[in-house]
Every structure is written in C-alpha cells, then in structure tokens.
Amino acid sequence: MKLALRDLQAAFAAHILGEGDDRLADSVMSDSIDAAARLRVYRHHVFHSLASALASTFASVQGLVGEDFFRTMAHAYAARTPPAQPVLTEYGAAFPSFVADYQVARGLPYLADVARLDWALNVALQAPRGAILGIAELQAIPVEQLPAQRLSLTAGHALIASPYPIDRIWAAAQPGASPDAVDLDTGPVQLLVLRREGDAAFVALAPGEASFLAALAEGSTLEEAAARGLGTGPDFDLSASFARFLGLGVFAASHHKSPEQKV
Amino acid sequence: MATAGIGLRAPHLAEIERTRPATAFLELHAENYLGGAPALGAVERLRRDYVLSIHAVGLSLGSADRLDEAHLGRVAALVDRLQPAHVSDHLAWSVTGGRYFNDLLPLPYTEESLDVVAANIQRLQDALRRPVAVENPSCYLAFSHSTMSEPEFLDALARRTGCGLLLDVNNVAVTAHNLRLDPAAWLDGLRPETISQYHLAGHAVNDADGEPILIDDHGSRVKDTVWSLFAETLRRFGPRPTLMEWDTDIPDLTVLLDEAARAESVIAGVLREAGREARAA
Numbered sequence: 115m116k117l118a119l120r121d122l123q124a125a126f127a128a129h130i131l132g133e134g135d136d137r138l139a140d141s142v143m144s145d146s147i148d149a150a151a152r153l154r155v156y157r158h159h160v161f162h163s164l165a166s167a168l169a170s171t172f173a174s175v176q177g178l179v180g181e182d183f184f185r186t187m188a189h190a191y192a193a194r195t196p197p198a199q200p201v202l203t204e205y206g207a208a209f210p211s212f213v214a215d216y217q218v219a220r221g222l223p224y225l226a227d228v229a230r231l232d233w234a235l236n237v238a239l240q241a242p243r244g245a246i247l248g249i250a251e252l253q254a255i256p257v258e259q260l261p262a263q264r265l266s267l268t269a270g271h272a273l274i275a276s277p278y279p280i281d282r283i284w285a286a287a288q289p290g291a292s293p294d295a296v297d298l299d300t301g302p303v304q305l306l307v308l309r310r311e312g313d314a315a316f317v318a319l320a321p322g323e324a325s326f327l328a329a330l331a332e333g334s335t336l337e338e339a340a341a342r343g344l345g346t347g348p349d350f351d352l353s354a355s356f357a358r359f360l361g362l363g364v365f366a367a368s369h370h371k372s373p374e375q376k377v
Numbered sequence: 378m379a380t381a382g383i384g385l386r387a388p389h390l391a392e393i394e395r396t397r398p399a400t401a402f403l404e405l406h407a408e409n410y411l412g413g414a415p416a417l418g419a420v421e422r423l424r425r426d427y428v429l430s431i432h433a434v435g436l437s438l439g440s441a442d443r444l445d446e447a448h449l450g451r452v453a454a455l456v457d458r459l460q461p462a463h464v465s466d467h468l469a470w471s472v473t474g475g476r477y478f479n480d481l482l483p484l485p486y487t488e489e490s491l492d493v494v495a496a497n498i499q500r501l502q503d504a505l506r507r508p509v510a511v512e513n514p515s516c517y518l519a520f521s522h523s524t525m526s527e528p529e530f531l532d533a534l535a536r537r538t539g540c541g542l543l544l545d546v547n548n549v550a551v552t553a554h555n556l557r558l559d560p561a562a563w564l565d566g567l568r569p570e571t572i573s574q575y576h577l578a579g580h581a582v583n584d585a586d587g588e589p590i591l592i593d594d595h596g597s598r599v600k601d602t603v604w605s606l607f608a609e610t611l612r613r614f615g616p617r618p619t620l621m622e623w624d625t626d627i628p629d630l631t632v633l634l635d636e637a638a639r640a641e642s643v644i645a646g647v648l649r650e651a652g653r654e655a656r657a658a
Contacts, residue, residue, distance in 0.1 A: 116522040119489050120441035123473035126482060141485070143519045145557065151585040152518035152555075155592065156480055163479045197477040199448055200435025201411050240412030269413075312415050 117141055130157045131193055164192040167202040168209060172232045175213065175225060177287035187216055203240055206233060224278035224298065231284055231316065234272035234307040238314035241270025245367035249360065261337035265330050266366040270309040273328055274316075277302045281318055308362065317362065322350025327364070380644055381637040382430065384622040389630045390419050397426060398634055402462065404430035404620050411451045420459065430463040430574075430620065431456055435477065438497045438511065439470030439484045453504045463574060463618065465510040465543045466501070468494065468531060485520035486530040491537070498538040510541035510573045515551040515580075515593030527552065528566025541573030544614075546607045547599065551580050551591040560606055569614040577607060577640055578622040596625030598636055604643060611647040619644065 117125060117137060128135030142149035165188035169176045176184040191212045197205040210233055213219060214226035246268065255263060274280075281303050282296045304324035307316045319327065326343030334342070343350040359365065382402035385393070387409070403423060410417050420429070433452055436444060456464055469481035484490045502508055511534060513527060525533070531542055544567070553560040579597030582589050599607075599621075621637040 118441075119485070119487075119493055120473075122485065122520075123441055123470060123482075127473045127476060127478065130478060141520050141522060143521050147555075147585045147588045147590060149518065151590075155517040155583075155585070155590065156482060160478045160480045167479070197479065198475055199445065200408050200437075200471065200477050200479070201448075201451075202408065202479065203412055203414070240414050242413035243415075243418075 126156075129153060130160050131196065161189050161192055164197070164202075164205070165189055168192070168206050171203065171206050171236045172209060172229055174232050174284050174287040175229050177289070178222065178225065178228060178283070179219070183218075187213070187219065190216070203236060206236075209233065224276065224280055224283055227274070227276035227278060227280045228284055228287070230274055230276075231280055231305065231307070234274055235314045235316065238270035238272065238307050238309040241268075241309045243309055243311065244269050246363040247360070247365035247367045251367055252360070261335060261340075263336045264333055265336065267327065267331050267364055268309060268366045270307075270314070271331070271364070272307040273319075273324060273331065274305045274307060275302065275324065276305075279303055281305055281316065284316075306362075306364070308364065310363070320349060320355070322346040323355045323358075326350070326352075326355065327359070380616065381619045381621060381640040382428070383633050383637050384432075384620060384624070385420070385423075386623065386627050387416065388627050389633070390416060392630050394419055394423065398630065400427070400634065400637060402428035402430050402618060402620070404432050404463075404622075407431050407433040407452045407455055408435045410455055424459055429459055429461040430465070430618075431459065431461040432512075433464070433466040434481075435471060435479075436466045436497075436501060437470045437472040437477075438466055438501070439468065439482075439490065439494050440472045440497065441470075441493050442473060442475075444497050444500050445472060449501065449504050456505050456507075463510060464505060464507065465512055465541075465574065467512045467514050468527075468534070469514040481514045483514065483516050483518055483520070486523040486525040486527060488524065491525075491530060491533055495534055495537045498534060498540050502538065502540065508539055508541060510543040511535075512543035512545050512576065513548050513552070515545075515548040515555075515591075517555050517590065517592075519556050526563075526566055528563055532567060532571065535568075535571040542567065542571045543574040543576060544572050544610065544617075545576035545578075546610055547576065547578045547580055547603050548593060549610075550600070550603045550606050551593045554589075554591045561609065564610060564613055567614070572614050572617055575607070575610065575617050575619040576622055577603065577619065577636075578624075579603075594625045595622050598632075599639070604639075607640070608643055608647055611644060612651070616644045616648065 125135045125137040129138055165185045168188040169184060191209055195208055210226050210229035213229045219225050278298055279296055279300045285291055286296055304319045305316045306319050322343040325346050326339045329339035329342040340352050380401050382404060383400050385403040385405045467481050471478050471480055471482055534540060535542055549560050549563055553563055577599050578595040579599055581592045581594045583592050619640050621633060621640055623633050
C-alpha cells in the first residue's frame with residue numbers, strides 16, 4: 115500500500131523508536147538484504163549518533179560509568195526523548211533527571227548531579243560572551259545607590275548544589291585524571307558555573323556566597339542579597355566575596371538597574 | 378593553487394587557526410555553530426582568510442511537515458553573519474512530528490515528494506535570498522512506490538527551484554552498491570550545468586545478514602572505487618569545488634589535507650588527459 119509522505123515519515127519514526135509500527139514493511143524493497151536489515155541501518159545510526167552527542171555533552175558521566183554503560187543509558191534516553199530540534203549541543207536538558215531515575219545507576223547516587231554539572235557547563239559554553247561588569251563601571255555608581263543595585267549575572271551562569279562532592283568527582287572523571295578515591299562523605303557542595311573567554315568552568319562557593327548569588331540571580335538588590343548571605347552564618351565576608359566575584363567576571367556589564375531606571 | 382577544500386572539524390580548529398594551511402575552502406556544518414560557543418569566534422576569524430561553505434545537516438528538506446521556521450531562522454542568521462560562498466543541505470529528511478532523528482533518512486521518489494522537497498528548497502532559498510545546493514544522500518533502502526530514479530528526482534528539483542546539486546561521489550558509490558545500481562548509469566541522469574560542488578569521503582563495509590552493505594561513515598580515506606568514480610565524474614562534468622570530509626575517527630589534519638591533495642591531483646590528471654584529447658582531435 116502506498117503511504118502518503120507524511121504517514122510514511124510517521125511510520126519510519128515509529129519504527130526507529132521501536133513503537134511497533136509495521137506499515138513500512140510493504141513499502142521497502144527487499145532482496146538478498148531484506149527490508150528489516152535495511153531499516154536497521156538507519157535505526158542503528160540514529161541511536162549511535164544521538165548517544166555520541168550525549169557522550170560529548172555528558173563526557174564526565176561517561177567517564178564515570180564507562181562507554182558501554184553510558185551508551186545503553188543514552189540509548190534508553192534517546193528512545194524516550196528524541197531531540198526536538200537539530201542543534202545537538204542543545205539536546206539532553208532532561209538527561210540529568212533521566213539519570214536520577216535510571217534504576218541501573220542507583221548505586222551511583224551522585225551521577226545525576228554530575229550530569230547536571232556537565233549540562234550546565236555545556237549551556238554556559240554555548241552562551242554568548244557578553245561584557246563583564248568591571249571595577250570602573252562599578253565605581254561610577256554613587257556609593258549611596260549601591261545597596262539598591264540589582265546586578266545581573268553573566269549569560270549562561272548556573273548555581274548547582276549537591277549533597278556529594280561533585281566538583282572532585284567531576285575532576286576525577288576527566289581524561290588523564292589521577293585515579294584517587296573521592297570520599298563521598300565530605301559534605302555538600304555549591305558550585306557556580308560560568309562562561310569564560312574561551313571556555314566554561316565552575317568554582318566552589320561557600321554557603322554564604324551561594325545564597326548571595328542566588329538572591330542576585332533572582333533579582334534581589336545588593337542589600338537584600340547581602341542579608342541573605344549573612345543569614346547563612348558569620349563566615350560570609352561580603353567585601354571579600356564581592357571582590358572574588360568581580361575578579362571571576364560573574365556580573366554582566368550595563369545590566370545593573372538603578373532605582374531610577376526602574377519604571 | 379588549492380582546488381579542493383576540507384571539512385572543518387572541531388579537533389582541527391585550533392591548528393588551522395595557528396598554521397593556516399593552504400586549502401581551497403573550509404566547509405562547516407551549520408548546526409555546530411548556532412550557539413554562542415567560542416568556536417564561532419574562531420570561524421569568524423578564519424573567514425577573513427578562507428572561502429567558507431556552510432553545509433546544513435538538519436534543515437530536513439524532505440519533511441512533509443515543511444521546514445522548522447525557528448531553525449531556518451537560525452541558519453539564515455549564520456549565513457548572513459559568515460557570508461559563505463556555498464550553502465547546501467541534503468535530499469533527505471530528519472524531522473517528523475517535532476522529533477529530530479539526526480540522520481539523513483530516505484525519501485520515496487514520487488511526484489508528492491517532489492512537490493514537498495521543491496517547496497522546502499524554495500522556502501530555504503527565499504529565506505537566504507540565494508540559491509542553495511542539494512546533496513544526493515547515501516541510501517540503504519529504496520521504496521517500492523518510487524516512480525523516479527534518484528538522479529531524475531534531483532534533476533527535477535534543479536529545474537523547478539534553480540538549486541544546484543552537490544554531487545557526493547562517495548554517496549553515489551554507496552547508494553549504487555546498496556541498491557544494486559550501476560554508478561555510471563546513475564551519473565547519466567544528471568546535467569553538468571546543475572552540478573555546483575563535489576564531496577568525497579570514506580565509507581565502511583559492514584555485514585547485513587551475510588551480505589556486504591556500504592556505510593557512509595566518513596571514517597577513513599577515500600576508497601579506490603570512489604577515486605575511480607570521481608575521475609569518471611570529472612570526465613563527464615568537469616571540475617567543481619571539491620570537498621574532502623572526515624567525521625568518524627577524525628585523523629590528524631595532515632591526513633585530511635593529504636586526501637584533499639590527492640583529490641587535486643586526480644582533478645589535474647583528468648584535465649591533462651582532456652587537454653591531450655583536445656589536441657589530438
């Protein structure tokens with residue numbers, strides 16, 4: 115039976131995803147290589163290429179579990195959640211939560227958080243590199259207006275918290291890393307992921323720093339954010355942390371909103 | 378002067394920036410440069426010294442759903458930004474029902490498909506305000522209700538839309554083997570004036586139920602059968618900008634440049650042969 119093109123494409127997609135659609139069988143020519151074997155070439159390539167794309171984005175996850183384990187997990191994800199568009203660096207947003215629910219990986223409770231870190235680094239890398247708030251621009255703001263400032267964090271930033279030392283686990287998963295054991299009981303971490311000039315990277319934050327930046331990211335004023343940071347305990351040193359963030363290029367230029375600019 | 382170009386791949390980007398090898402052009406995959414990653418900055422710098430070709434792999438010109446306008450807009454913005462000498466995509470589809478399969482999936486060659494693909498090419502050319510080239514895919518199956526051969530279909534697209542044809546010689550060899558066609562007869566179906574570019578790459582030989590099937594994996598040097606078919610193609614249609622592609626197990630840049638140099642020597646050899654024949658006649 116001749117399928118209309120739209121139906122043929124839907125049937126082909128269903129076949130690739132293993133959704134039990136056999137409408138294609140009559141449409142594909144067979145000879146010494148039968149239709150099923152010919153269709154298998156496409157199905158194999160689709161999953162192989164999508165798993166490769168996920169392996170590139172989630173390289174640390176693959177480093178931790180090995181290629182065979184990763185490909186099986188990636189194949190299962192791709193079958194459930196194929197890409198919605200063709201830019202593969204933007205594919206995999208739901209992979210960390212898939213990993214969290216992946217029963218076979220339940221012995222590695224930190225794996226989903228490492229996947230979140232890989233994803234955040236990938237998103238940061240693809241973010242446009244905008245101008246950074248510098249000392250001079252900051253100094254141009256009258257001191258009495260500083261507490262009411264709302265500073266934007268640079269595009270592509272992410273704050274990631276985990277009960278596991280995923281910064282050290284991530285480092286141990288990189289190619290060529292020394293195979294030292296990481297103690298999982300060293301306490302929670304809070305990380306800031308940033309786009310830098312030629313790459314993306316993360317730094318570890320003290321609890322007060324994480325609360326301070328989270329408040330700014332939510333649109334709080336400097337004064338409100340400082341109060342949030344100080345609320346975590348006496349270890350938060352506002353001026354030292356603020357200087358650190360300026361040095362890291364955490365804040366975006368020209369996006370600070372003074373009270374006068376708010377309309 | 379270089380007459381063959383190379384596919385620009387991420388592992389080679391830094392070395393190309395540093396050493397600026399002689400090559401006729403650099404071809405990049407559109408979908409790899411649509412974010413704001415640092416690689417786009419590198420390509421913008423290379424653009425000053427190299428002719429660029431933008432080869433899209435995800436427009437899905439064969440989709441019955443029509444083109445994804447959001448993706449088309451992003452590709453158009455990249456073309457506008459980089460001003461490449463060539464823009465191309467494939468005679469294939471990869472999107473249906475909002476799902477993208479990251480493969481060049483096959484089309485039945487029917488009047489209905491011709492209407493769909495021609496309309497999509499026209500939409501693309503309208504959005505880019507320039508003609509594009511459409512590449513023949515590697516095929517692993519044929520549909521029983523096709524009413525045209527692949528070259529007939531490609532030629533009809535060129536007539537209807539004014540698009541060029543990007544003739545991938547490796548894909549002709551792969552398709553002809555897998556679908557039991559004669560590659561020379563396949564080439565008979567095209568008119569020289571429609572062909573704007575050539576592609577060359579390696580393929581793998583896999584086993585399908587005990588029968589060899591050729592897989593277009595771009596993972597090795599060009600096979601001897603493909604070099605012969607390339608020479609035959611040049612004798613029929615003449616030289617065109619020629620690209621050497623390598624995507625799996627990407628080798629050192631020198632290997633890729635060496636393959637491109639071999640393509641240039643094949644082109645030069647066929648031109649010499651044609652010159653001798655012209656003098657003898």
